Each structure stands twice: as structure tokens, then as C-alpha cells.
Amino acid sequence: MRQDKRAAPKAPINENISAREVRLIGADGEQIGIVSIDEALRIAEEAKLDLVEISADALPPVCRVMDYGKSIFEKKKQVAAAKKNQKQIQVKEIKFRPGTEEGDYQVKLRNLVRFLSDGDRAKVSLRFRGREMAHQELGMELLKRVEGDLLEYGSVEQHPKMEGRQLIMVIAPKKKK
Structure with a gap:
């Protein structure tokens, strides 16, 4: 049984975010507010983290300062745990x-x-x-x-x-x- 290798569409990060202004959420989850993309990138860079677009359809788009690699790893771990706990009835x-x-x-x-x-x-x-x-x-x-x-x-x-x-x-x- 081969699984399809196509992953869910990846969220735009750092310079790949196309919006000029974003609603920014800090690394600890607090709302920073609406800031320019340059300001958001500067805040993320100072924290040595990534700027990740969470919700593109909001106005302005919602972005969060986080470690993108770590969040991908955590999601994969959650999916694996859910799959492991699932009982296949035969x-x-x-x-x-x-x-x-x-x-x-x-x-x-x-x-x-x-x-x-x-x-x-x-x-x-x-x-x-x-x-x-x-x-x-x-x-x-x-x-x-x-x-x-x-x-x-x-x-x-x-x-x-x-x-x-x-x-x-x-x-x-x-x-x-």
C-alpha cells in the first residue's frame, strides 16, 4: 500500500509572504497587532524564528512568529500518533x-x-x-x-x-x- 507523497500545501514563510501588512502574533502567542511585512520580518529575525502565514484569507492575513521546522515536526508526530491509535477492524x-x-x-x-x-x-x-x-x-x-x-x-x-x-x-x- 503506497501512500501519496503529496503533502498539504505549505504555508508561505518569511519572504514568500506576499501581503504588505499582516496581523502579527508573537512567539509566545500574544497579539502584536497589524504591522508592515518588513516590521514583522524584523521581529521574527530578532527572535531567530520564522514568520509563518497562518490564515491567508483573513484581512489582513494572520502571521505568527514560530520555529517552522519544529511545528512541521510536531504535526507529523501528531498524525503518526493518531494513526497508531486507530484500530483497523478486520x-x-x-x-x-x-x-x-x-x-x-x-x-x-x-x-x-x-x-x-x-x-x-x-x-x-x-x-x-x-x-x-x-x-x-x-x-x-x-x-x-x-x-x-x-x-x-x-x-x-x-x-x-x-x-x-x-x-x-x-x-x-x-x-x-
């Missing part, structure tokens, strides 16, 4: 057969419980082969049993339905309080 699949024995059933059920408690959706598919297609009611019974066993962990998002030779049901996790 759909995990468990496959059953109409003749799934009790031991296998319990193992698969344990996996389904783990998926749902991790916050992922679970897709339960039951594949019919050959003459098993004549006994679809056995598959429905098995999926109803799975649904009953998982009631405390999740709720059915998509009720069992046939897709070709498979009976498919999707279960969503219960919301944590």
Missing part, C-alpha cells in the same frame, strides 16, 4: 463442514470467541460438498448452534445465507462499555 473467517466433530467445533468456537473479543468481525462459512447439498438443514442447525454459543460475545450482522456451495454468516463483536 473480518476473520472460520470454516466449518456439516460433519464437524465436537472437538474441532470447540477449537473453532474458541477462535471465534478470541476474534470477537479482540474487536474483529467474524465470518463463519460452512462448505457443502457433493451430496451434502441435499442436507442443508444440518448446516443451518450448526450455524444456529454457533450463533447461540456466541451470544455473549457478539451479534449476528448477516444471517446465514447460501452463496454457491457455502452457507455464510457474519458476526459482529459486542460494543465494549
Whole structure:
């Protein structure tokens, strides 16, 4: 998955600001007022910081005295932290057969419980082969049993339905309080 390298349009800084007058905000956040661009650049230079245009559509444009490189770094850090805290919900699949024995059933059920408690959706598919297609009611019974066993962990998002030779049901996790 490649990300688009195009960044948001960069704010004009220092000599790239085209306005003649700007509303200036100092390095510590206090309002200095409306000053000429030359005066604003002089104030920024004295503080050994950059003059950054914050709002170009205001009249006059709003500029702030700040360390531009540091503010870019802080923004990147915030974006990375937000991305890290974001949980990607996945759909995990468990496959059953109409003749799934009790031991296998319990193992698969344990996996389904783990998926749902991790916050992922679970897709339960039951594949019919050959003459098993004549006994679809056995598959429905098995999926109803799975649904009953998982009631405390999740709720059915998509009720069992046939897709070709498979009976498919999707279960969503219960919301944590």
C-alpha cells in the first residue's frame, strides 16, 4: 500500500509572504497587532524564528512568529500518533463442514470467541460438498448452534445465507462499555 507523497500545501514563510501588512502574533502567542511585512520580518529575525502565514484569507492575513521546522515536526508526530491509535477492524473467517466433530467445533468456537473479543468481525462459512447439498438443514442447525454459543460475545450482522456451495454468516463483536 503506497501512500501519496503529496503533502498539504505549505504555508508561505518569511519572504514568500506576499501581503504588505499582516496581523502579527508573537512567539509566545500574544497579539502584536497589524504591522508592515518588513516590521514583522524584523521581529521574527530578532527572535531567530520564522514568520509563518497562518490564515491567508483573513484581512489582513494572520502571521505568527514560530520555529517552522519544529511545528512541521510536531504535526507529523501528531498524525503518526493518531494513526497508531486507530484500530483497523478486520473480518476473520472460520470454516466449518456439516460433519464437524465436537472437538474441532470447540477449537473453532474458541477462535471465534478470541476474534470477537479482540474487536474483529467474524465470518463463519460452512462448505457443502457433493451430496451434502441435499442436507442443508444440518448446516443451518450448526450455524444456529454457533450463533447461540456466541451470544455473549457478539451479534449476528448477516444471517446465514447460501452463496454457491457455502452457507455464510457474519458476526459482529459486542460494543465494549
